[in-house]
Structures are given as structure tokens and as C-alpha cells.
Amino acid sequence: MSAQQIVFLVTAGVALISAALVVTVRNLIHAGLWLVITLAAVAAIYVQLEADFLAVVQVILYIGAIAILIIFSVMLTRRVMADTGPQRIPQWPLAAVVALLVAGGLAYLLVQVPWPAAPDVDVSDTVLALGEAFVDPNLFVIPFEVATIILLVALIGSISLALPERESD
Amino acid sequence: MPEFSFGNIMVYAYDMIGWALVTYGLDSKLVVIIQKFLAAFLLANFALLTPIFTIWLERKIAARFQDRLGPNRVGPYGLFQSFADILKLLTKEIITPSGADKVVYFVGPILSVAPVLGIWVVIPFASTMIGANLNVGVLYSVAMGGIGTLAIMMGGWASNNKYATLGAFRAASQLVSYEVPLILALLIPPLLAGSMGMQDIVLAQGTWFIVYAPIAAAIFFVSSLAEIGRAPFDILEAESEIVAGYHVEYSGFLFAIWQLGEFLHAFTISALVSVLFLGGWRGPLADVYPIVGIVYLLAKTYFVYFISMWIRATVPRIRIDQMNNLNWKFLVPLALAALVMVALVDKLLPATLAGSGRAWAHFATNVVLMVIVFGMLRSESRRLQNLSLPAAAPVAPAH
Numbered sequence: 001m002s003a004q005q006i007v008f009l010v011t012a013g014v015a016l017i018s019a020a021l022v023v024t025v026r027n028l029i030h031a032g033l034w035l036v037i038t039l040a041a042v043a044a045i046y047v048q049l050e051a052d053f054l055a056v057v058q059v060i061l062y063i064g065a066i067a068i069l070i071i072f073s074v075m076l077t078r079r080v081m082a083d084t085g086p087q088r089i090p091q092w093p094l095a096a097v098v099a100l101l102v103a104g105g106l107a108y109l110l111v112q113v114p115w116p117a118a119p120d121v122d123v124s125d126t127v128l129a130l131g132e133a134f135v136d137p138n139l140f141v142i143p144f145e146v147a148t149i150i151l152l153v154a155l156i157g158s159i160s161l162a163l164p165e166r167e168s169d
Numbered sequence: 170m171p172e173f174s175f176g177n178i179m180v181y182a183y184d185m186i187g188w189a190l191v192t193y194g195l196d197s198k199l200v201v202i203i204q205k206f207l208a209a210f211l212l213a214n215f216a217l218l219t220p221i222f223t224i225w226l227e228r229k230i231a232a233r234f235q236d237r238l239g240p241n242r243v244g245p246y247g248l249f250q251s252f253a254d255i256l257k258l259l260t261k262e263i264i265t266p267s268g269a270d271k272v273v274y275f276v277g278p279i280l281s282v283a284p285v286l287g288i289w290v291v292i293p294f295a296s297t298m299i300g301a302n303l304n305v306g307v308l309y310s311v312a313m314g315g316i317g318t319l320a321i322m323m324g325g326w327a328s329n330n331k332y333a334t335l336g337a338f339r340a341a342s343q344l345v346s347y348e349v350p351l352i353l354a355l356l357i358p359p360l361l362a363g364s365m366g367m368q369d370i371v372l373a374q375g376t377w378f379i380v381y382a383p384i385a386a387a388i389f390f391v392s393s394l395a396e397i398g399r400a401p402f403d404i405l406e407a408e409s410e411i412v413a414g415y416h417v418e419y420s421g422f423l424f425a426i427w428q429l430g431e432f433l434h435a436f437t438i439s440a441l442v443s444v445l446f447l448g449g450w451r452g453p454l455a456d457v458y459p460i461v462g463i464v465y466l467l468a469k470t471y472f473v474y475f476i477s478m479w480i481r482a483t484v485p486r487i488r489i490d491q492m493n494n495l496n497w498k499f500l501v502p503l504a505l506a507a508l509v510m511v512a513l514v515d516k517l518l519p520a521t522l523a524g525s526g527r528a529w530a531h532f533a534t535n536v537v538l539m540v541i542v543f544g545m546l547r548s549e550s551r552r553l554q555n556l557s558l559p560a561a562a563p564v565a566p567a568h
Contacts, residue, residue: 029273030270033273053305056308059313059315059316064316064348065315067319069345076338
């Protein structure tokens, strides 16, 4: 086993174990912190795939923003230290069926699709290629713009939700 | 055997160690790993030991600003005061509050220092000296800085203390919101340099980027002051309101680690400002003798650090509504406008206009934008003054 494989197995193991802990620990803040470790391990896997831009964005967006907001909202909405929320929601059988279906579908894909090996391309400057692909009409300009519009709609929606009711004065 | 050159002595030492180990008979891959570990060890210790000096410097300078003497008992000019403090903190008991979440409580302060050390990886000390010239260097520094927020929230929450938790809440609201103008301002140097690599940004600064984009430099500096959480943005540890905020329960060496993290972050931000906007290691002779570049970089870093100490020692703490207003109503719109303007101007300027002419064209548009912004601020403040003049009506609480 090469050193690369060992590093990959360790990071993948950390990601899986901490992901399992996210849904099993009783303390909600701890679940949030395990989520941070999962996301960091995924970022480490991106680094091993030489997707450095993706790895850094993963850390900024998911750890630096989303995980912190999740933990923040848990801190604000629950009793601070002693909180152990219920482990199950009433709809858990339905959720289990959906999860099994998704897992089965993914496993089926994994077996069926002949995974081609990635072509041996130069990955030294992915950022430039990515940036050009985003504004190239033949590549991703339309998906990119659609995604930005969706984000803009979400942004405006959250602002209008957060605005206080206008008092008549 | 590598060729000796005094101007490039650090790289010479690095190559020399590698050469010596290979000649000794070690595997070349192993040698590279040993070399990198040594370099990382030196870099981390340089960064970790710097606060011993900067804490003394800061206390001395803050004292002068406030017409005091500052530390003056231990050693000449009180130079060894920090060592005495370290000994004191090391020998004090580390108290864990009852009901604290032990693991999170201990991980918090460590997590506040480790990412800041990580930023030093992408800081170019000289044309030949950089930890790793990542092509996403700028984003990487933001990512590392963002983890500090998590550390403060962990420490504040795990202390099982309402003041500490309040400090953590304040930290979350301040640090997350000031990341927005920080990143927007940080986009401008890569835009001008055409690369996100720190070394490329320094190489592109034939004229310093502070001339190209003074607004971006100012926004970056102000919002990074908020990111460090020092005065005037120290509402997350406001002593007069919430005791000491997130680190109120920490004692002994754990408290020392929080302090180390704060001082190291302040120094690191100064280094980032000098790399991104003040030309980094650039200066006379720095191309020929890379070792001179280290001196330039440190001189610029200490200059920026001095300005942040100056602000810290003279400006009072801002209120939480002022903190939010400054960010969302001033810094974010201004950063957006500056970003769009720099991008447009850079494309509109004829490609033949290069070097300092281009820089001054950018500077002129920045000045125009600044004049417009100050005009708007002025008329707005006039309007507010006229509003509040006629009747002493109760002011609606701003929230």
C-alpha cells in the first residue's frame, strides 16, 4: 500500500466515522462540531485529488460559514449546555426507506457505470481553467448564471423574511 | 554541492541540508520530507515566538500613547517582561469550570492559534522563500482566518458561563459579517495581479497595490481589525460589559494560548496587508539579494502593526449597532462598488498603458469614488442632524 493510499484511507475513515457521529451523538453542539470534522476531512480528500480550489472553498463556505451558522443557531435556539434533543422524528420509517433507496441507487450506479480513468491532464492551474469555464458560452455560463440567480433569490427572500413588520407611524 | 550565495543564504542552507543528507545515503524522497519538516518547524516557531516581542512592543507603545512608561522593571526597557509573564502563566493552575464541556474547552484555544500559524505557509518572505506557493493562496488565508470564529465559539460555549456564551454570540455575529467586506476587498489584488498566488501578487506589484486600490486596502485593514477582535472592535471581549467575553473562564496557560492567538493574528494580518497591498518583500536590491526582502517584509509588517496598535490605543470601543452599521451600510456597499469599479477600469484602460501610469489611473478613479462616498456620508449626516434638531423625540432603538 502506497503512502497516498494510507493517507486517503485515514481521511476517508475520519470522514465516515465523524459523519456517523453527527447523527448519533445526543448533544446538538457536539453534532455540529463532528460535522465540522467531517467537512474538514472531505476538504482533505479534495486536496489529495489536487482540487485545491475546491478544498479551500469547502473550508471557507462549509466550515467558515455554514457549520458556524448551524452551531450558532443551535446555541441560540436551545438551552445552552444541557440540551439533548430527541434522537428520532416520527417520520423515521419513511426517511429510512428514502435513505435505503438512495443508497441502493448509488450502489447500483457504482457497480453498473464503467468508471473511466481521468485523462492525465495538467492540474497545476485549475483556478484559471475553472474561471474561464464559468464564463465560456460553450461550457458553463448558463448553469453558472442560473445558480447565481437562485442564490440571489434566496438572499432577497431571507432579507424579506427578516424584515420587521412595518409599523404605521 | 550547492553553490554558496550570501544573498540567498536561507535557500542555500535548505539545499545544503538536503545535499548533506543525500550524500550521507538517505533516500531522496525522505530527504525532501525532512527538509520540509525543518522549514515548517522554523516557520512555525518564528511565528509562535514573535508575539513574545510584539506583546512587549505593544504594551510599551500603548503606554506611550497614554502617557505612561509601560513595562520597565524586568531587563533593559522591560524587554524581558514577556518572559516573566510566560513563567507566571505556566506556573498557574489551569482551572476547568464545573459543567464545562472538557474536550471542547481545551480544543478551543488551540484551534484559535493553529489556523493563524497556517496562514504563514503562504506568506512570501523573499523572492525565493515561501512555505508553499499555492495558486489559491489568497483564498487559503481567508479559509484559515475563518476557522478562528469557530474556535472562539467553542471556547465561549464550552466554558458554561453566560458571559462567555454572550462573547461567543457577539464573536459569531461580528466575525462572520466582517468576513464579507474582507473577502470582497481581498478579491481586488488577485484581480489586478491576474493570480491568487501570493508570490505572483507580490511580483505584480511594480507599483504597490495600495496605489492601485487605496479603498480596498483601507477596507481590508479595517475589516481585518474586526476579524482579530481588538479595539475598537473588541465587543466580543468587552471588559466593562461581559467581563472578558469568551475567555473569561480560562486561566493559566490556556489563557496564554488565547492571548497568543490574538497577538499572532494581529501580526499575521499586518503581514497579509503588507504582502497584498504594500509590495511584500519588494524594495531596492531585494531581487538580487533575496535576504534583503525579509527585512523589507518585516519592516512593512511592523509598520502596519504599529498603525493597528495606534488605533487600538486611541479609539474607544464601538457599540454593537455601530459595528453592524459600519459593516452593512458602509463597508460592504463600498467594497462592492470598489470591486466593480476596479474590474471595469482595468478592462477599459488601454492595454498600452502599463506600469505606474496604469496605477495612477486606478488611483484617480479611487479618489473619485471616495469623494462621492464622503459626499453621500456628509449629506446623510446633515439629514440626520436636521431630523433630530426640532423635537427631543425619543430615539427609536436601533437594532
